[in-house]
Amino acid sequence: MVLKNFSNSVFELYEAALATTPNEFSMEIFRIVGKLISFDRAILSSAQADENPEASLTVDHTHAHNRAEQPVMECADNYVLDPVSDALAWNKVSGPCAIDCSDLYQLHRMETLNSFAIENNLQKMLLFGDFPARHYKQRWIALYRGTRDEFTKSDADVLQAIWNHISRTIELNLHQALNRLRKDGTELAVSLINSRGMIEVSNATFHEIMKLEWPLFNSGYLPLPVAHALVSNGRYRGKKIEITATQKFGYLACTAQSIPLFDLLAPAEMNVADRFAKGMTHSEIAAQLHISPHTVRNQIAQIYQKLGIHSKAELVRVMLAR
Known part of the structure; x- marks a missing residue:
């Protein structure tokens, strides 16, 4: 029965990835994981890890479950302070981390995190995701309980087993969303x-x-x-x-x-480019446009730079291709 429930959940993940938008899909992830592991609140985040292992994570994007009244990025900002998140990011742990929030934060005198956990009734946490931080982007999920019920080894095993599917379906879902942007x-x-x-x-x-x-x-x-x-x-x-x-x-x-090539040129530059490409000399262009030959030379240099060309022949070719 356990294996069947897990298989059904994996199937639901892939099905939802194809059928929902990214913000909807994050809620589907929480719903599907909730069938396998009980939790009260959850956060799904993506982050950037610095090349220096002593540095903290920079959390870039967060989806939250049962936190609608709270700014989502506040959760992310607190992640940066969390030693468990850093341990996961830098491959200092080998699997999901189940911790007692109050014990950990009080023991290490982490007042900000402890206050955050008390205010939001976060007593137990189970955390897992991508590691180590060798790529520019990694994701993870944190499940919380507001009771003293421990996350078990079985819960951790299930989260580790389903994480690869979560990570893959997030990418699948994002690419589906990208395809929807094409007209x-x-x-x-x-x-x-x-x-x-x-x-x-x-x-x-x-x-x-x-x-x-x-x-x-x-x-x-x-x-x-x-x-x-x-x-x-x-x-x-x-x-x-x-x-x-x-x-x-x-x-x-x-x-x-x-930007269309000739949108890069000012009207005055277009006047010079058109005449120069037709074979007029600097002096002839200057006389016709009532400017100095020096100004013509400067404008032609600017035209070459803006169009990424280096000769009159290239300018003629570009002008004919308009």
Whole structure:
């Protein structure tokens, strides 16, 4: 019967991953795990671990169960202080951690965590997730009880057994959400970003577009000015790309596109580029536009830089391709 219940739960996970949005799916995870392990409250988090093992985690995104009245990121901020979370992140434990919150926090004189646990009636915790912190992103789940009932070894074994399925279905669910952002089957450059700028999931086209602006861009985080702009007003326009973002599925749904080549040029630069490509000399352009030849030379240098070209032949080719 136990094996059958576990198998059914795994099936439900994959089924829900395909059928729900990410914010809905986190609730499905809590519901399904609750059939196997009893708990009162829970937190599902993703985090960034520093390369220095002595550093604390930076928790980027959190879903909470039975904590609707409390700001979710308060849970995340307290995770940073929790030695059990750090132990899991740095591979100092080999399996799920079952702890007594009051005993641990009082014993180590962790007043902030102890007050947080008392205020929220968090007496027992069972924690497990991805480890070690060798990748830019890891996830874990924490189950809480507000009673003195211990989490058993059987509970820990079940959580460890189902975690791989939870981790895989989260990725599956995020990719499903990404596919929903595409319109009419076109290959848009899309990604889902959490509120702290971490890229939860993205497609290859998004990375190609990002590298137009930042050649060394990797898949971890958006550049800080970009993240701030998207969170504050939903739009970022750089030198070569533009990104727009809307709230969707509990994340920022971002679409990136390259700025059309000639949108990069000011009207005055376009006037010069058009005439230079047609064979006019610096002096002829200057006379026709009532500017100095020196200004023409400067503008042509700026045009080359903005368009990423190095010769008049390349400019002619680009102008003909408009």
